[in-house]
Amino acid sequence: MVLKINNISKQFGGITALSNVSFSITEGEILGLIGPNGAGKTTMFNMITSVLAPTSGDISFYDEQISGLKSHQITTKGICRTFQNIRLFPEMTVIENVMTGSHCRTKSGVWKSVFRTKSQKQEEKEIYDKAKQLLETVNLLKERETLGKNLAYGQQRRLEIARALASEPKLLLLDEPAAGMNEQETVELHRLITKIRDMGITILLIEHDMPLVMKTCDRIVVLNFGKKIAEGEPKAIQSNPEVIKAYLGTEGDDDIA
Amino acid sequence: MFLEQLINGITTGSIYAIVALGYTLVFGVLGIINMAHGEIFMFGAFMGVVITSTLGLPLWLAFVAAAVITAILGYLLERLALRPLRNRPDSHLAPLISTIGVSIFLENLADKLFGSGNHPVQNSLSEASFTIGSVNIYVVQIVIFCISIALMIALSYWLLKTKGGKALRATAENLETASLLGVNTKRVIMVTVVLASVIGGIAGILVGMAFSSVNPQMGLSFGLKGLAIIILGGMGNVKGAMVGGMILGLSETLVVALGYSGYRDAIAFIMIIVILLLRPQGLFGTKTA
Amino acid sequence: MLGELINPYYLQVASFILINIILGLSIYVTLASGQLSLGSAGFMAVGAYTTALLTTNFEVPLLVGILAGVMLAGIFGIIVGIPSLRLRGVFLAIATLGFGEIVRVFIVNTESLTKGAIGISGIPQLGREILDKLEVIGFDPEILGLKANQFTFLIVFILLLIIVIVLVCFFSRQKNSRVGRAFSAINMDEQAAASMGINVTYYKVLSFTQGAMLAGLAGALYAHVLSYISPADFTYHKAVEILTFSVFGGSEVVGGAIFGATFLTLLPETLRAISEYRYMIYGILLVVMMAYRPQGVIDEQMMRWFKRRKGRRQQHGTENK
Structure with missing residues (x-):
């Protein structure tokens, strides 16, 4: 078991962002974390990476x-x-x-x-x-001397992934990597994500682009209003009435494919 | 004796509170600390010297002159040192450094204009006092206290009840939303800075009356006291400024009464550091994420 | 011949420039991790008074006194730096300003130890001490064609120059390393830096302490160059002056502190008329820089451009061969 989320709840003041969510990720898996806006997906990421502390519950890694x-x-x-x-920086x-991404794998001090x-x-x-x-992997080798802020949007997203990979993660958390990408870029992103998985890295993916999620993920966890409403393979999720209701209930552009 | 000290402390405290108000207003709306506020205040104080001692004109004219001069300084500060930096995302330190620049400029300008060292302040009220029981009270102290309280009440009323005050609070809440709602935020910001400066100028006159002397360096020490107070009372908080001012005024008086007058000015700094470390949101502020 | 070339006044100015460069660097290195310290005058005072008291009262060797000053400033740096981590931006600046003022008020009020506002005079002079040591082993400045006072000014200048060169190398190398990248990552985005595995607390305290030690060093050297210090040397004005060196010259790069300190020390020396108005000029400079060029005269882009040109020229050179 790579990551085990055990009964996590998070409250901000009186608002419950997540309540009793549990799921786990196995080695080499690409797990999709989806749900309408405000479902608590990014909050979950923030708790896994200790940006926020959970109100209750715990998280274990290996x-x-x-x-x-x-x-x-x-x-x-x-x-x-x-x-x-x-x-980015x-x-x-x-x-x-x-290179800054390699910080925690290197030692040289002052x-x-x-x-x-x-x-x-x-x-x-x-x-x-x-x-x-790594820049070659994400197809940015030519731009290596460019300043981060001068990259195009899609390139910035790919650079962020390369930077994260430099820290040699066993588990990579991607927060809406396809946001703002055009169709061509999204296709390339799909290839990149599977390539990363083939490098032996487990992936947890938050994404709104449903075709991408369905194509890329092995399993999907669906959150709605801070609760887990479904978990399973893409096929099963697509036909899950709870999920469809959650997505239709919001007047979103997040139509489930 | 104790009562006299208490009255001294309250008088000093209420002046400090007004100095702090200027910081609070600007911080509340713009989210920046105006390091030049102390020097604008000092210019107000010098107006007291020029009008009453040098020119021998009545005290009320000093208030008018101080208000006019500090309003102009506030206007220039906003136009030249703050507005050019707005809408630039890169540095939150830029306004701080820019206003530090203004502060050092104004201090040395005052040094050139008015001369360095202490300048005595004299007016008809300086010596007037009366005695209740064994307690000797100066009329000046009462005047200062009343003006301070009146200013506080007027400001609170203006903020809570008038259209201008509401626009200011809306801008303080969220600049973008306020501008979408039709608030002329540019003007609100200008009004805020000018208002804060004028309040500082009036505080300057009061300090001149209370301490009977002013000098070009007073901007820094009083400025730091004002900062200590808003850090103590919480940023952008009128009530906090009042209570914080009283606490500082009284503790300074206490330290002097105990015979450590040399450390009087250090209290504010120690307070700044202790509060920032133990309770960064101030006594009355709420913790934000 | 050397004797005619050496003018003690110029050497004195040059020495002050070098001390000011060290002070500019102290702001640079703290800002590198996104922290603004207005306490540099305070740390400077700690360094200066420590060595002044040790060397004048206890006849401790200069080197030991200076090192003690640097260490104590560093310790104060850690003490102020660790709790200040909880403070962001402007509040840190105010807390450090408060620290500087506390140091000054403390010095003024502990007359028995520090002679209060009068200051300490008769601090052993760096050049004089070195000459004394050299004379013991039979050295005479006449060998170089120099008078004793010319020699002392010269040796101080050379010593300071060496220190500054070492420090510039130190901080340039640090900048282009894992540590430097960690500093600038924190400066640009603290949360992203933490998520890259950078221990934000450690590096912020490190950079703050380095800045404090530099200011302490500059203060200690200042004491032994001037041989007289008083609390008036370490006021808010001084802190703003030091800030101006870095902000005007360029706070992103090591070269900025060098340029800023050199230019702003020379300006009032060459134009005497300006000298009287220097603080007003500093003030205007700060405002103008923030409005038009917040990164300072010399910035990273400029350094990159130089590097590229240099690289190209070197390439040309090898091609021609």
Whole structure:
């Protein structure tokens, strides 16, 4: 079991964002987390990565309790995420962004950096090469010296994924990676996600683009108003009356395909 | 003796509270700390010296002159140091640094215009006092206290009951929404800065009356006290400013009475640090996520 | 020949420039992780008074005194830095400003120890001490054709220059490393930095403490160059002046502090008429910079452009060979 969400609830003031949600992810799986806007999906991500603390319940990663750790410790354990509203380091170049992602897998401190010791140089070279490789994976190698803020929207999303991969996660959390992408880019994103899975990384995906979710995910968890209303394979989810009701009930553009 | 000290503390505290009001207003609407507020206040204080001591004109004219000068300074501050920075997402530190620039400029300008060192403030009220029982009360103290309270009440009334005040509060709540609702936020911001400056200017005159002397460096020390108070009372909070001012005024008087007058000015800074560390939202603020 | 070239006044100005560069760097390194400190004058005072008191009262060697000053400033940096982590932006600035003022008020009020507002005079002078040491082993500045006072100014300048070069190398290298990337990641987006596995607390305290130690070092050197210090040297004005060095020169890059400190120290020296109005000019500079060029005169883009040009020229060079 990669990740086990156990009876998680979260309240903001008097508002319940999540109540008693449980699910788990197995090794090598792509799990979709869907639901109408405000269902609590991003809140769930924030709790997995310790940006928020759950009101009750706990989360374990490879059978180890991770609730209560600091955000950066979670990343070091092997969970990394992207953000719904892209959060790159805008004034860094593309390759620096990815190299920063390697932070928790490297060690050089102040003294090694200042004296440029052999191990530090070695390490810098390694993460530079690895960053180039990752940029190739997400098809951004040519842009490596561009500033993060000067990339096109779709490119920024892909850079965020490359940056997250640089932290060598065992579990990757993607928060609406297809948002703002055109059809062509979405097709490429699908390929990228499956490629990442083939690298041996388990994926938890929040996404509103239903064709993409149905095509990419092995299993899907559906949230509505902070409650889990369904869990299962894409086929079963598509025909689940609860799910259809939840989506039709909102006047969204999130029509389930 | 104790009562006299208490009255001293309350008088000082109510002036501090008015200085703090200026910070609170600007912070409430613009979300920035106006580091130049102390110096604008100092210019107001110097108007008291120029009008009453130098020119020998009546005290009420000093209030008018201070209000006019500080209104102009507030206008210039907004136009030149704050407006050009708005709508730029990059740095929340920019307005702070910019107003620090204005503060150091104004302080040294005052030094050139009025001369450095202490300038005595004299007016017809300075010496007037009366005695109740064994307690000696200066008329000035009563005047200061009454003006402070009147200002507080007027400001609260204006904020809560008038159209302008409501626009200001709407802008403070959310600038974008307010502008969508038809509030002229540009004007509201200008009014806020000018109003805060005028309140600072009036506080300046009161300080001149209370301490009988003003100098170009007073902007910094009083400014820091004002900051200490809003940090204590909570940002953007009129009631907090009043209570915070009283607490600071009384504790300073207490320290002086205990014989540590050298540390009087340190109280505000210690208060700033302790409060920021223990309760960053202030005594009356609510914690935000 | 050397004797005619060396003018103590110029060397004195140059030494102040170098000390001011160290101060500019102290702002640079704290801002690198997105923290604004207005306490630099306070940390400077800690460094200056520590070494001044140790060397004048207890005849501690200068080097030990200076190092003690740096360490104590660093310890204060940690003490102020750790709790200040809970404060964002403007509140940190105010807390550090409060710290600076507390240090000053404390110095003014502990007359028995610090001589209060009068200040400490007769602090061993750096150049003089070095000359004394050298004279013991039979060195005479006449060998270089220098008078004793010329030599002392020269040696101080050279020593400071070496210190500044070492520091500039230190911070340039740190910038282009894992540590530097962590600082700028935190500066740009704290939450994203944390989610990349960066220990935000550690790096913020590190950068704040480095800034405090730099200011402490500058203060200690200042004390031994001038041999007289008083609380008036470490006021809010000083803190704003130091801030201006960095903000005007450029707060994103190491070169910014160098340019800012050099330019703004030379300006009032060359144009005497300006000297009287320097703080007003600093004020205007801060406002204008924030409005038109908040990153300062020298910014990252400019440095990149230089690097690229240099790279291209080197390429040309090898091609021609």
